[in-house]
Amino acid sequence: MSHGIEQPVPLGEGNSSIAACTISQPDETPPRYQLVNEDGEYDPDSLPDLDDEELLDLFEWMLLQEIVDERMVTLQRRGEMGTYASGRGQEASIVGSSYALREEDWLFPYGREAAAMLIQGMPLRDLMLYWRGVEDANMQKAHRVFPPAIAIGTHIPVGVGYAWGLGLGEEDAIAALFHGDGHPSTGEFQSGANFAGVMNAPALFYCQNNGYSISVPFDEGQTAAQTVAQKGMAWGIDGIRVDGNDVLAVYDAVSQAREHVADGNPTIVESVTYRLEAHTTNDDPSRYREADEVDWWEEREPISRFRTVLESEGILADGDEDAMRQELNQQFDEAKEAADGYESRGIEELFTYVYDELPPELERQLGEFERFLEGHPEAHDYIDHRPKG
Amino acid sequence: MTDANRTLVEAVNDGLHTAMAADERVIVYGEDVGDNGGVFRATDGLIEAFGDERVVDTPIAEISIVGSAVGLSMAGFRPVAEIQFSGFIPPVFNQLVSMASRIRWRTRGEHNAPMVVRAPYGGGVRALEHHSESLESAYAHVPGLQVVIPGTPYDTKGLLQSAIDDPDPVLFLEPKLHYRAGRQEVPDGQYSVPLGDAAVRRKGTDVTVISWGSMMPPTMEAVDSLEDRRDVDVEVIDVRTLSPLDRETIVESIKKTGKATVVHEGPKSGGFAAELVATLNERALMYLEAPIHRVTGFDVPIPMLGMEDYYLPNPPRIAAGIERTLAGEGGV
Numbered sequence: 001m002s003h004g005i006e007q008p009v010p011l012g013e014g015n016s017s018i019a020a021c022t023i024s025q026p027d028e029t030p031p032r033y034q035l036v037n038e039d040g041e042y043d044p045d046s047l048p049d050l051d052d053e054e055l056l057d058l059f060e061w062m063l064l065q066e067i068v069d070e071r072m073v074t075l076q077r078r079g080e081m082g083t084y085a086s087g088r089g090q091e092a093s094i095v096g097s098s099y100a101l102r103e104e105d106w107l108f109p110y111g112r113e114a115a116a117m118l119i120q121g122m123p124l125r126d127l128m129l130y131w132r133g134v135e136d137a138n139m140q141k142a143h144r145v146f147p148p149a150i151a152i153g154t155h156i157p158v159g160v161g162y163a164w165g166l167g168l169g170e171e172d173a174i175a176a177l178f179h180g181d182g183h184p185s186t187g188e189f190q191s192g193a194n195f196a197g198v199m200n201a202p203a204l205f206y207c208q209n210n211g212y213s214i215s216v217p218f219d220e221g222q223t224a225a226q227t228v229a230q231k232g233m234a235w236g237i238d239g240i241r242v243d244g245n246d247v248l249a250v251y252d253a254v255s256q257a258r259e260h261v262a263d264g265n266p267t268i269v270e271s272v273t274y275r276l277e278a279h280t281t282n283d284d285p286s287r288y289r290e291a292d293e294v295d296w297w298e299e300r301e302p303i304s305r306f307r308t309v310l311e312s313e314g315i316l317a318d319g320d321e322d323a324m325r326q327e328l329n330q331q332f333d334e335a336k337e338a339a340d341g342y343e344s345r346g347i348e349e350l351f352t353y354v355y356d357e358l359p360p361e362l363e364r365q366l367g368e369f370e371r372f373l374e375g376h377p378e379a380h381d382y383i384d385h386r387p388k389g
Numbered sequence: 390m391t392d393a394n395r396t397l398v399e400a401v402n403d404g405l406h407t408a409m410a411a412d413e414r415v416i417v418y419g420e421d422v423g424d425n426g427g428v429f430r431a432t433d434g435l436i437e438a439f440g441d442e443r444v445v446d447t448p449i450a451e452i453s454i455v456g457s458a459v460g461l462s463m464a465g466f467r468p469v470a471e472i473q474f475s476g477f478i479p480p481v482f483n484q485l486v487s488m489a490s491r492i493r494w495r496t497r498g499e500h501n502a503p504m505v506v507r508a509p510y511g512g513g514v515r516a517l518e519h520h521s522e523s524l525e526s527a528y529a530h531v532p533g534l535q536v537v538i539p540g541t542p543y544d545t546k547g548l549l550q551s552a553i554d555d556p557d558p559v560l561f562l563e564p565k566l567h568y569r570a571g572r573q574e575v576p577d578g579q580y581s582v583p584l585g586d587a588a589v590r591r592k593g594t595d596v597t598v599i600s601w602g603s604m605m606p607p608t609m610e611a612v613d614s615l616e617d618r619r620d621v622d623v624e625v626i627d628v629r630t631l632s633p634l635d636r637e638t639i640v641e642s643i644k645k646t647g648k649a650t651v652v653h654e655g656p657k658s659g660g661f662a663a664e665l666v667a668t669l670n671e672r673a674l675m676y677l678e679a680p681i682h683r684v685t686g687f688d689v690p691i692p693m694l695g696m697e698d699y700y701l702p703n704p705p706r707i708a709a710g711i712e713r714t715l716a717g718e719g720g721v
């Protein structure tokens with residue numbers, strides 16, 4: 001029926017059934033896009049168009065994510081690293097997605113995606129310095145990586161604005177906003193996603209749904225919705241669900257989503273995965289989840305699944321993986337050495353970069369503090385020896 | 390119990406247990422407060438004791454955690470909401486300013502919001518970015534919002550009880566650096582420490598040092614070392630509640646000592662020390678014998694863990710500030 005004039009609200013047909021006029025969430029959980037199943041079986045014709053070298057590359061990045069996670073946790077235990085958020089169990093989700101981004105794309109990380117930052121080109125040394133709490137580590141503009149959004153949701157409106165700007169520019173670039181399954185609960189996320197839809201901002205909302213937000217399970221306490229992907233519907237943007245432990249499916253889904261996004265269609269990709277490690281090095285997951293559940297996922301962890309594919313394709317020979325691991329561990333050692341060699345510029349670091357130019361009062365505070373430290377060596381001792389919480 | 394039995398975070402926990410047992414209108418909620426017992430274990434054991442209708446895990450939705458407390462409290466409950474770290478209060482500022490603090494005023498007393506928002510605050514625990522802010526002066530600037538910052542385990546439990554019983558909203562900031570730093574006798578059962586009452590921690594005649602929360606232990610340490618080194622008698626005041634502020638105790642102390650140093654962790658400019666100095670200017674100017682010094686954080690964001698110890702005022706810096714006050718040195 002035509003209502004004759006253009007309407008500010010789409011009216012739809014009149015209908016006497018409340019059921020017909022009710023928009024509900026799906027009765028059944030929508031499927032996950034999957035190319036390689038949990039047993040490592042797949043249809044060779046459906047695999048994404050990647051050559052052997054690229055497939056090995058994906059595998060190597062996944063191994064690096066695993067090695068970085070294990071070794072960072074060890075360093076933290078030894079007091080050589082701050083709090084760290086491991087991505088163990090999410091290697092396919094982290095690597096498959098970021099590998100699908102193009103050279104010109106920008107990454108807005110949240111914190112649980114080390115390899116994504118490294119794939120963008122951020123040096124491993126800087127990643128270590130970041131988790132040691134060094135601001136210099138955030139200087140990653142050349143690699144198109146923004147500082148991790150530790151305050152949940154804060155990067156979403158910012159990333160949407162950046163994407164909006166990219167869309168207005170010449171380049172065909174997108175902004176990839178990485179986040180977890182708890183993020184869509186924030187005001188920032190919801191208003192940002194809506195905004196992106198209105199502005200046709202080329203923003204990719206990449207959600208690693210790893211089942212938990214610290215202790216809170218996704219389906220009990222985070223949201224009454226069945227999926228994150230469906231949330232896009234409310235804002236008029238698309239949502240795709242993908243098996244986050246199948247690296248090829250993740251790669252393929254994000255590659256396609258990326259093209260859609262670049263055309264001005266913000267899109268959610270929900271990667272369904274599982275965090276095998278603690279939330280961070282401060283967390284004790286035995287307080288909120290059963291070992292059975294962790295074991296179930298350990299058996300379905302993504303590196304083994306992809307290894308099966310590479311072996312049956314004849315790409316990964318005996319001994320190849322060992323050699324890769326050795327090489328990656330060496331990379332880690334070298335980065336660690338470089339990070340250990342980092343020299344702070346001292347207290348000046350606190351004061352520079354608050355503004356373009358140091359205002360007189362800040363200059364005064366800096367000078368006063370410098371003189372104080374010169375005159376009070378016991379203050380340095382205090383700082384060096386204070387028990388760290 | 391008679392010996393030093395509880396840490397500051399255990400005092401929070403005991404205070405919540407006690408208040409929930411005494412009043413079934415008290416509801417505790419926030420992120421990870423249930424099975425996990427809170428990321429600092431402040432809510433440990435509550436869900437087992439009071440069930441998941443009164444101890445509720447929420448989505449990551451700070452705006453609604455605080456906004457819903459206004460609603461729940463108007464509906465007859467006594468919500469005690471947790472914000473996991475004070476660094477996540479900024480998105481909630483709107484609910485605090487536009488709703489919580491004004492609901493009594495807007496409705497001419499018909500509604501009120503007897504709610505408590507608890508949050509660990511301050512630096513020094515090697516936390517991640519956005520986990521270490523001390524923005525209490527911004528919150529204390531909001532009319533209608535009360536801001537309470539305990540500095541000892543005993544006060545923590547007693548002030549928490551008063552906050553829960555109070556008919557108006559309270560932001561309750563807990564110095565997380567000292568959550569487990571020491572123990573003090575904290576009685577079992579209910580007791581309260583009134584809001585709006587500063588505590589004189591140490592009596593003295595030469596100078597008054599005023600501080601609160603996270604800066605109390607380093608202030609006491611600085612005063613100890615100063616008194617060891619030279620013949621000086623220092624009075625120390627723990628403000629405990631920035632709003633309502635106990636101006637009387639502070640003014641009376643300065644009338645006696647004639648000198649004051651204010652210590653706080655947040656940035657200097659516009660910090661709460663400025664309010665204290667202005668108060669003394671208004672009410673005790675003629676008693677002042679020396680310029681009042683401020684020992685505070687710098688006017689910069691608190692850095693990540695690599696440099697945070699340089700940002701935080703420490704006992705040597707505090708002691709040097711007190712010495713300058715004693716010397717009657719002007720300037721900054």
Ligand SMILES: Cc1ncc(C[n+]2csc(CCOP(=O)(O)OP(=O)(O)O)c2C)c(N)n1
Binds near residue numbers: 152210279420449473
């Ligand atoms: C605004 C805000 N609230 C709370 C926190 C504390 N916090 C850090 S991570 C986290 C859970 C995040 O869960 P999710 O989005 O699922 O990501 P995951 O950590 O599981 O990868 C919480 C509550 C925070 N960093 N920021």
Ligand SMILES: [Mg+2]
Binds near residue numbers: 181211214
């Ligand atoms: Mg999660």
